Amino acid sequence: MGVLVGIARHAFPKAPMELLDAVDVTVEGGLHGDFRGAVKPGGRGKRQVTMMERVDWDAAMGELGHTIAWQERRVNLLLDGFDIPQVPGTRVRIGAVELEITVECDPCSRMETIAAGLKGALTPDWRGGACSRVKVPGRIAIGDRVMVVES
Incomplete structure (x- = not known):
């Protein structure tokens, strides 16, 4: 079992990331106020909520010798002590x-504008995180427990 240690959203493409202590999450819109969460007409919402592991961000930073804030990765959720299922x-x-895992959250070329080599450092073994769609709505907050739902 892990813990939610970071929540971030951005209101429009390339907008600064806003850090939150808690946020409502809906099936129709993902994280409230995050532009990427809205399911477009005919869409499947594969990228509603993105998440990554703190250990993976720390490993990438260690490889590059940087101490860049995690939200610069532009994912919504930072998880600690939890191995995101691939x-x-x-x-x-x-x-x-x-949340239902849909695909790997591939790092984009924008990562290179943050730090040279960051895209490559986030590429192996889903280190850049995972994309997901909302299956059960509610409110999440820093400190919430994270676990795989057993079927």
Whole structure:
């Protein structure tokens, strides 16, 4: 079992990331106020909520010799003590919210503008995180427990 240690959102593409202590999460809109969470007409919401492991961010920073804040990765959730399942369809519960892993969150070329080599440092073994869709809505907060939902 892990813990939610970071929540971030951005209101529009390339907007600064806003750190939060808690946020509502909906099936229709993902994290409240995050532009990427809204399911477009005919869409499947594969990228509603993104998450990564603190240990992976720390490893990337160690490789590059940087101490860049995790939210610069532009993912929504930072998890500690939890190994994100690399199996699409797996459900993860954070507090009362359930998210379904959909795909790996591949690091984009924008990572290179943050630090040379960052895209490559986030590429192996899903180190850049995972994308998910909301299956059970609710409110999440820093300190919430994170676990795989057993089927």
